[in-house]
Amino acid sequence: MNESEILQAVGEGRWHAPHEVLGLHTNGSTPVVRALRPLADAVAVVLNDGARVALSHWSDGIWHGVVPAGTTAYQLESTYAGHTSRADDPYRHAPTIGELDLHLIGEGRHEELWRVLGAHVTHSGGVDGVSFTVWAPRARAVRVVGSFNHWDGRLHAMRSLGSSGVWELFIPALGVGTTYKFEIQSQRGDWALKADPMARAAEVPPSTASVVTDTAYAWHDSDWMNARARREPSQQPMAIYELHVGSWRPGLTYRTLADELIPYVTSLGFTHVEFMPLAEHPFGGSWGYQVSGYYAPTSRFGSPDDLRYLIDRLHQADIGVIMDWVPGHFPKDAFALGRFDGEALYEHPDPRRGEHKDWGTYIFDYGRREVRGFLVANALYWIEEFHVDGLRVDAVASMLYLDYSREDGEWEPNVHGGRENLEAIQFLQEVNATAYKKHPGIAMIAEESTSFPGVTAPTSRGGLGFGFKWNMGWMNDSLRYVGVDPMYRSHHHSDMTFSFAYAFSENFVLPISHDEVVHGKGTLLTRMPGSHEQQLAGTRGYLAYMWAHPGKQLLFMGQEFGQMSEWSEARAIDWYLLEQPAHQKLAGFIGDLNRTYRELDALWLRDSDATAFRLLGAPSENPDVIAFARITTHGTVVSVSNFSGVTIAQLALDLPHGGAWYEVLNSDATTYGGDGIGNFGAVGADENGRAYVTLPPLGTLWLRYGGKRPEK
Structure with a gap:
């Protein structure tokens, strides 16, 4: 492009290297300041000593002028229709991300990616502001837009940092609470507004902007964290209470949830809580399993520090925290990750590998280093920044197999002609090995419904490296069995005993999860045949059998007191049932069950030892x-x-x-x-x-x- 075309592109905020034109430059030995102020009546440079240097219009809204030698810091004074304002110049600042960081990002090896990408309150060139960085390797131009510039990004075009695919801009005077998005121009020339993939906070849905945040939270769970590092979870009692925050008691925030959840879980004797996904998601009806903001705790219930407070309080009460994590797919919402820079970027470009038909979502490109790094760092982010004690990895089976839920001709074999997704397997091995190396004592848990070998075998032996696997076979068989009239159960004995044949092949968790109390399945109680008294008795007997069975335990909220209606994310569980003595007694049974289980190490110490x-x-x-x-x-x-x-x-x-x-x-x-x-x-x-x-x-x-x- 010639000079005229470059200036026009700079003036329109679509030049990939705006810092090469704007800001402070030495023209020979003469320092020159150039500033983009379209339609301004006058523009001046105000030096630190108060001196003013008037700039003249050059071209396409760009103003320039010579400033004294030695000038480094200055402000721009702009006059529009008689109104004058001053602001620091974003284009006088050096990049806020280093070469080593860029190298690690390109290699997919930056294990603290959230510290360098996204939006960060920082200090540059003597002023406070926010540094913005985003990975968009095939974009022609990227701009920061937000409430601070009336969602017009022409004055805040970002610079490309070369082959890394990272774009960067420091904007002075911004701070915590600033809403923003990235405006990205594709190779076709069209513009799209995108939420920041690395945003650590977001607006409350249905609004979709990213929000600048920072943390000053002081943790008080050092006793828990130190003890965790010395423990091996497979040799500890683990009874998990799974809950959906929005429908446990609707209206609670992360902070008020702590006041109600902790005494309740303590009274029931559970060792852990497991939160259904808390990463930001646009549609509540997805239960959090279609994530748009992998690094942003959902703002529905408060700020990131509010979530830290909840987890901190749980740890102080000796309750572990597991969180659902969804690296298997993501939604196609236009503001989110899909076609991020105008092309398939986070998702695999081949729809046979990059789209999930059943869920209408995209599938990550696990073979791309930067994408794999994004996900590995995300797992570490929740463990490091929020002290979670484990991640339950959703839908692992859908990741492992190229033909998962696909007909013949709808999938492409791997390089060996098989159906295994080799890149996804490599990713799972990497994330598990990295998480366990950096954070001993955590639990990585696979929701995996097939007979894939070695899910909990070490990666050094070719396994996936998970700490635990959900025992979906046991769950399906045992629930089918208890749904049979007791008169005929003798004919189905093997449904309850087959699990013993493989109970020691993996480190298992026995799950009665949210998936088993929706979509016409009823609840645990209503699956039981007979009168109400028989249903209660059957529930108690089944749960005692489950708690004694080899493996750790998981029970979804409401089942502890005999919920009778199917769960819905749109309303609270049926707390009124606890006003009935029979259901109070069932909850009391769960408390005694858990306390007795924890006291008897025979029931948990050697779960995987035949x-x-x-x-x-x-x-x-x-x-x-x-x-x-x-x-x-x-x-x-x-x-x-x-x-x-x-x-x-x-x-x-x-x-x-x-x-x-x-x-x-x-x-x-x-x-x-x-x-x-x-x-x-x-x-x-x-x-x-x-x-x-x-x-x-x-x-x-x-x-x-x-x-x-x-x-x-």
């Missing part, structure tokens, strides 16, 4: 009874479940040891709303371990070995 588990039988097997032992050096616990609808009296059962076995939990206890059918607190086994046990209908007993047989 030698610590034994199925128990008797001379006359009953297909409605499932009995097994959990074993540690500290003691043995036996779980015995009767899934029939009748009492089984004096069932002959072969226990691991002779002696006394004490009832430490009976789901049919009267305090929980049951009939109190049991064994008067203990059973005795002969020297061969033979005992005769009475089992309540639809109930589960936990027996702890006590050594010496009680006297008759």
Whole structure:
């Protein structure tokens, strides 16, 4: 382009290198200031000593003039229709991002990406302001627009930092609370307004602008964090309470949620809470699983520091925090990541790999270094900046397979001719290895519904490197079983026992999640056949069986007190049920269940060790009874479940040891709303371990070995 064309492009805010024209320049030995002030009546440079240098109009709204030698800092005084204002010149400032950062971004290895990209309150050239940086490698021009320039970006064109694809501009006098977007010109010449992919705050939906933020939060959870670093989660008790913040108790903020959630979870004895996605998302009906702002906690409930406060308070109450994370896909909303610089950038360009048909979303290009770096850094961001103790990674199966939910001809095999998404596998290995290396004691949890091998195997052995995997097979089989009339369950015994064949192949979490109480499935309670009393008894018996089964536990909100209506994100769970004694008692049972579980390390210390588990039988097997032992050096616990609808009296059962076995939990206890059918607190086994046990209908007993047989 010739000089005239460049000046015209600068004047229109569409030149990729505006700093080469605007700002302070040395023309030979003569310093010159050039400023873009379209339609101004007069423009002057005001020096630090108060001296003024009038500028003359040069071309296309660009003014220029010679300033004294040694000039470094100055302000621009502009007059429009008799009104004069002063402002520091954005184009006199050096880049606010360094060469090493740019190199790491290009390599996809910048593990603190949020510290250099996005909008940051900072100090440059003697003044305060905000530095803006964005990755848009195929853009022809990028401008910052916002409330500060009336959403007209011509005066705030960004400079391209070369092959890195990063654009940068420091704007003086801006600060926290500034709303902004990037206005991006594609190679075709059209402009699009885009939210900042690295924004750490956003407007409350349905508004979509990014918001400049900063943090001064002082954490008070050092005891928790220090202890976490020394723990191995697979060898700790883990009972997770999953919740959707917006519908747990509607109207609460992050801060007020802390006051209500913490005593409630504490009373129920859960070790962790798991928040459904809290990254910013435009549509509440997606439950947070279609993310538009991966680095921005949703502003629906407060500021990022408000979320830090909530997590801090949970840690101080000895409650861990897991958050849903969604790296598998993102929505097509025009303001967000899709076609970010006019072309497929974050998403794979081939629709066979870059679009998810079922969800109408884009799929990340896991083979692109910068995109992989964006996601790896995002996982670290939530762990480092918000102290979350783990990430539950959504829809891993959709990431692993190129033919996921696709017909023949709708997918392309990998380089070896297979169906595995090799780039996604590499990404998952990288994010898990990096997260565990930097933050020992966390838990990376895969929602993975297939038999993909080695989900929780170390990456050093070719595994994906997750800490845990949701046991979707157990969930589907067991819920199908309890939905059968107890009269016919004996014909479906394998639904409840098949999980023992693979229970030790991975580190599992047993999930009764939000997905199981929507879309016509009913709730955990209403899946149970029979009268209301039988449904309550069946729920207690099933949960006691679940808590004793190898693996960690997860229960969705409302199921702890017997929610009877399906969950909806648009309304609160049915808290009124807790006014009914039967449902109060179910919640009380959950509290005792969790406390007893935490006290008995046999139920959690060796969850993935097959030698610590034994199925128990008797001379006359009953297909409605499932009995097994959990074993540690500290003691043995036996779980015995009767899934029939009748009492089984004096069932002959072969226990691991002779002696006394004490009832430490009976789901049919009267305090929980049951009939109190049991064994008067203990059973005795002969020297061969033979005992005769009475089992309540639809109930589960936990027996702890006590050594010496009680006297008759």
